[in-house]
Amino acid sequence: MEVNTLVAESRTKLGTRDAREQRKRGRIPAVIYGHGESSVSISLDWHEVEVALAHGARTLDLKLEGKALQLLIKAVQHDHMDARPVHLDLMRVNLDERVKVGVSIELRGTPKGIAEGGVLDQLLNEIEVECLVTQIPETMHPFVTDLGVGDSLLIKDLEFPAGVVPLLDPEERVAMVRVVAEEAEETEAEEGEEGAGAEPERIGRVRKDEEGEGASS
Amino acid sequence: MALMPKRVKWRKSQRGKLRGRAQRGNTISFGEYGIQTMENVRITGRQIEAGRIAATHYLRREGRVFIRIFPHKPVSSKPLETRMGKGKGDAAYWVSCVREGQIIFELSGVEESVARNALARVAHKMPCRCRFVVRRHGL
Numbered sequence: 487m488e489v490n491t492l493v494a495e496s497r498t499k500l501g502t503r504d505a506r507e508q509r510k511r512g513r514i515p516a517v518i519y520g521h522g523e524s525s526v527s528i529s530l531d532w533h534e535v536e537v538a539l540a541h542g543a544r545t546l547d548l549k550l551e552g553k554a555l556q557l558l559i560k561a562v563q564h565d566h567m568d569a570r571p572v573h574l575d576l577m578r579v580n581l582d583e584r585v586k587v588g589v590s591i592e593l594r595g596t597p598k599g600i601a602e603g604g605v606l607d608q609l610l611n612e613i614e615v616e617c618l619v620t621q622i623p624e625t626m627h628p629f630v631t632d633l634g635v636g637d638s639l640l641i642k643d644l645e646f647p648a649g650v651v652p653l654l655d656p657e658e659r660v661a662m663v664r665v666v667a668e669e670a671e672e673t674e675a676e677e678g679e680e681g682a683g684a685e686p687e688r689i690g691r692v693r694k695d696e697e698g699e700g701a702s703s
Numbered sequence: 704m705a706l707m708p709k710r711v712k713w714r715k716s717q718r719g720k721l722r723g724r725a726q727r728g729n730t731i732s733f734g735e736y737g738i739q740t741m742e743n744v745r746i747t748g749r750q751i752e753a754g755r756i757a758a759t760h761y762l763r764r765e766g767r768v769f770i771r772i773f774p775h776k777p778v779s780s781k782p783l784e785t786r787m788g789k790g791k792g793d794a795a796y797w798v799s800c801v802r803e804g805q806i807i808f809e810l811s812g813v814e815e816s817v818a819r820n821a822l823a824r825v826a827h828k829m830p831c832r833c834r835f836v837v838r839r840h841g842l
Contacts, residue, residue: 542841562842566724566804567739590840605767606812608735611838625840666764685794687710 491547492534497527509572516574518550518557523578526550535571542624544587546576558585558619579619586653588612589623591644591660595631599663604635610660613641617650630661638662705748706774707797715779715791721745725804731838733769734809736818742831745798746807748774754808754825761821766813771806772799806836 497504497515505515512532519525528550538546539562548555557576565572579585590612597606613626628644642656721743731737751770758768777794781787801807808825810818819835826833 539842544842559842564730566726566729567741568730568804568836568839592840600765603764605765607767608811684704684707685714686708688714689710689712 491549492530492538494528494530494548494550496550497529500527505573514571514574516576518548518555518576518578520578530574532571535574539571544622544624545579545619548576556581556619558587581618581620583619584616585619585622586614586616587622588614589626591626591628593630593639593661594627595629597630597633597637597663599633599635599637602635603666604663605666606630606633606661606663608661610641610654610658613644613660614653615646615650616653617647621647621649623647623650628660630663633661633663635663635665705752705796707748708773708775711777714777714794716777719776719800721800721802723802725802728771728806729804731806731809731836732771734767734811735838736811736813736815736822737771737806737809737836737838738822738826738829738833739836740801740805740807740829740831740833741803743802744829744831745776745778746772746774746801746830747778748797748799750828750830751799751807753828757824757828758808758810758821761824762810762813762817765817766821767811769809769811771809772801774799776800801831807833 494516495513497508508515508529509532513529514532514535516528516530517525518528528548539559544559546557546559548557556579558579559574560577561575562571563573564570591608591610593606593608597604600606615623617623623646626644628639630639633639638659639661640656641652641654641658641660644652644660646652723743725740729739751772751774755768755770762768774797776798778796778798779792780795781792807829808822810821813821815837822835
């Protein structure tokens with residue numbers, strides 16, 4: 487995990503209009519909170535934030551009005567296309583503090599069960615863990631090559647780095663190789679049988695004249 | 704058969720307008736890959752079904768397809784050679800009102816190259832421009 491040093495500017499004007507102006511100028515509005523202190527609104531350089539996020543940064547080192555701050559990236563809001571970050575939530579932390587964070591799971595390899603006609607289903611994409619701020623793993627990469635048809639990968643099967651504790655039930659499934667049900671062909675066969683004129687059922691009280699209309703049409 | 708609701712409270716609805724951008728349903732939630740609309744459109748139940756069939760035929764039982772939209776809205780029309788008046792026509796088909804940014808199909812359990820080809824086939828069945836998206840790991 488990399489720690490990046492960024493230069494922040496404090497924001498005096500707040501609200502949607504100011505946030506939009508900041509974005510037009512190539513800056514991302516952000517807020518700093520935590521440790522019982524009052525929240526501070528700041529802005530950061532858009533490009534620097536995008537680079538930090540692309541490198542999997544979970545903490546940021548900021549310089550705000552000459553002061554150095556260590557912050558945990560608590561949340562990132564993206565635009566409606568889910569492409570560009572538009573706002574950051576940053577939380578004050580100490581380096582010796584334990585925090586609860588979500589770590590994404592990216593499966594590696596092709597299960598042997600796929601050759602036997604199974605399909606790999608990932609049931610859990612993110613896992614909540616508790617660890618030191620300096621030990622937050624970027625992404626979990628468990629191998630699923632040994633999974634046969636009907637086999638599952640459980641949380642207890644994952645290898646966590648030292649000091650990282652999962653907060654979910656160890657018996658919870660992360661992924662499984664399931665047998666493909668023969669649904670697809672059946673549904674296609676049904677297509678021809680049912681006509682396009684089918685009408686949904688009405689819920690609630692239906693007036694008599696409407697009932698008659700429906701029957702006649 | 705094209706998708707449509709099983710039960711409805713009202714048989715016909717007003718046309719409405721399609722404004723704004725997707726404020727939810729715009730991130731990949733179930734699969735690993737997906738397609739996202741780049742326009743505000745109405746997608747009919749038949750188009751959704753055509754997309755599903757295109758994907759499942761290409762995948763040949765590999766992977767899993769998730770459909771993120773459902774046609775809840777009825778669109779009425781009058782029969783041919785009918786004089787105007789005599790009230791609103793009957794529901795002819797059902798549509799899903801989709802805004803820019805909505806994820807409409809997702810795929811899991813296949814490699815990216817396979818997912819790209821499958822979802823390109825789905826995108827050809829859609830009445831709008833779509834783009835291929837990959838799940839973002841991390842923040």
